[in-house]
Each structure stands twice: as C-alpha cells, then as structure tokens.
Amino acid sequence: MELARYHIQSERAITGIASQRPEMTIRQRPADMEIKQELNGNLRISSTAAKLFINQTEAFADADLKGPLRRSNEWHSSTKQKVYQYIAKTMREGEQYKSIENGGNAIANVARQNGERAPKSYNVSTVPQPFRVKIDHVPSEVRVQADWPEPSIRFHKNEPDITIPKWQSNVYIQQKNAIHFSVTGNQVDRGL
Known part of the structure; x- marks a missing residue:
C-alpha cells in the first residue's frame, strides 16, 4: 500500500544590491604669486x-x-x-x-x-x-x-576644490521567498 507523502518545496528570497559610485574630482588652481621690485x-x-x-x-x-x-x-x-x-x-x-x-x-x-808715478788704472763702465x-x-x-x-615676493595659495559625491546602494528583493506543499499518493493511514 502506498502511503501519501507530503512534499515541501521552499524557495529562498534573493536580494539584489544596485550601487552607484560616481568618481571623485580634485581641481587644484596654481598659487598666485606677486613680485614687486x-x-x-x-x-x-x-x-x-x-x-x-x-x-x-x-x-x-x-x-x-x-x-x-x-x-x-x-x-x-x-x-x-x-x-x-x-x-x-x-x-x-x-x-x-x-x-x-x-x-x-x-x-x-x-x-x-x-x-x-802710480800706475794708471782703466775702468770701462x-x-x-x-x-x-x-x-x-x-x-x-x-x-x-x-x-x-630686495624684491617683495608674496604667495597666495589656492585651496584645492575636492568634490566627493555620495555613493548610494539600493537593496531590493530580486526573488521573494516561497513555500509549496503537495501531497502524493492517495491513501492515508488513519490509525496512526
């Protein structure tokens, strides 16, 4: 005799993450220099x-x-x-x-x-x-x-312009969880 069987089938939930990572930008202007002389x-x-x-x-x-x-x-x-x-x-x-x-x-x-007489002496010079x-x-x-x-030299430094955009991550459910029950076989033992 064939007994009935229960089949339980479950599916897990799958989450997905979508992230945005924009690039960071740095701009540096050269320093301003002034020379007077x-x-x-x-x-x-x-x-x-x-x-x-x-x-x-x-x-x-x-x-x-x-x-x-x-x-x-x-x-x-x-x-x-x-x-x-x-x-x-x-x-x-x-x-x-x-x-x-x-x-x-x-x-x-x-x-x-x-x-x-004294002898004569000759000298030639x-x-x-x-x-x-x-x-x-x-x-x-x-x-x-x-x-x-002296020359007068002055420097004025310019601060860098740093742009850091916010990174974003979106979490979503790609697949929902699910449970399915099914019974196979047609006889059930009621004596149990």
Missing part, C-alpha cells in the same frame, strides 16, 4: 689714482750731476781719507828718517817712493750703471658699492 638701485664706483715713483738720484750722481749737500759730504769724506793717508805716509817717512843714524840710505828711498734708477709703483684702488633693493 623697485629698479632704482644705486651703483657707486670710486677709484684712487695709481702712483709711479722714479728715483734717478744715483743715475745722475754717476753722470756727476750732484746736489751741493751731497757734493760737500763726498768732498768731506774724501778729504778726511786723504788726511789720514797723509798722516800715515808722514809717519812711515819719519820712521825711515830715524834710521839715518844707523847708516841707511833713507833720504834716497823716500825720494824714490815720492817720485814714482756705462753711465749710469745698471739698476741705478729706482722705480716704485702704488696701484690704484677701485671701490664698488651697490645698493640694490
């Missing part, structure tokens, strides 16, 4: 003259072009030297004359020394001698002074 600076240049010193005193002295003071100083020095030489010569001759009593030939020796002219130089000085005003 006055073009009226001062430039000062000053210089001193260069100096050249030429001393030809020794070159002129070689050519016997001397001043009176220098000439008198040289004459005084040479005269003093000649006096000392004459005194020394006279003392030597006096020592020789003292030897006359010993039978020496002192007078003839002194006459011979005084009668001899240029007038003036090299490196007698003294040259000295003081260079010039150049001073540069510039007064230039």
Whole structure:
C-alpha cells in the first residue's frame, strides 16, 4: 500500500544590491604669486689714482750731476781719507828718517817712493750703471658699492576644490521567498 507523502518545496528570497559610485574630482588652481621690485638701485664706483715713483738720484750722481749737500759730504769724506793717508805716509817717512843714524840710505828711498808715478788704472763702465734708477709703483684702488633693493615676493595659495559625491546602494528583493506543499499518493493511514 502506498502511503501519501507530503512534499515541501521552499524557495529562498534573493536580494539584489544596485550601487552607484560616481568618481571623485580634485581641481587644484596654481598659487598666485606677486613680485614687486623697485629698479632704482644705486651703483657707486670710486677709484684712487695709481702712483709711479722714479728715483734717478744715483743715475745722475754717476753722470756727476750732484746736489751741493751731497757734493760737500763726498768732498768731506774724501778729504778726511786723504788726511789720514797723509798722516800715515808722514809717519812711515819719519820712521825711515830715524834710521839715518844707523847708516841707511833713507833720504834716497823716500825720494824714490815720492817720485814714482802710480800706475794708471782703466775702468770701462756705462753711465749710469745698471739698476741705478729706482722705480716704485702704488696701484690704484677701485671701490664698488651697490645698493640694490630686495624684491617683495608674496604667495597666495589656492585651496584645492575636492568634490566627493555620495555613493548610494539600493537593496531590493530580486526573488521573494516561497513555500509549496503537495501531497502524493492517495491513501492515508488513519490509525496512526
């Protein structure tokens, strides 16, 4: 005997989600810059003259072009030297004359020394001698002074424009839930 059977068939609900995600936008404007500068600076240049010193005193002295003071100083020095030489010569001759009593030939020796001519000496040189002219130089000085005003630079930053649209999600029921009952077979056991 075939018993009746119950069949239960259920269907689950299916939900659906529809979402909208628009794009975010960012716009950044460049910063504003302002530069101000006055073009009226001062430039000062000053210089001193260069100096050249030429001393030809020794070159002129070689050519016997001397001043009176220098000439008198040289004459005084040479005269003093000649006096000392004459005194020394006279003392030597006096020592020789003292030897006359010993039978020496002192007078003839002194006459011979005084009668001899000194050998002539020759000297070849240029007038003036090299490196007698003294040259000295003081260079010039150049001073540069510039007064230039500093520029005035200002920046103004611009904030970025950020647009973030709202994301939306819509939840909906795509399929409803359902239960179906069915009976198969035609006999039912009532004794149970």
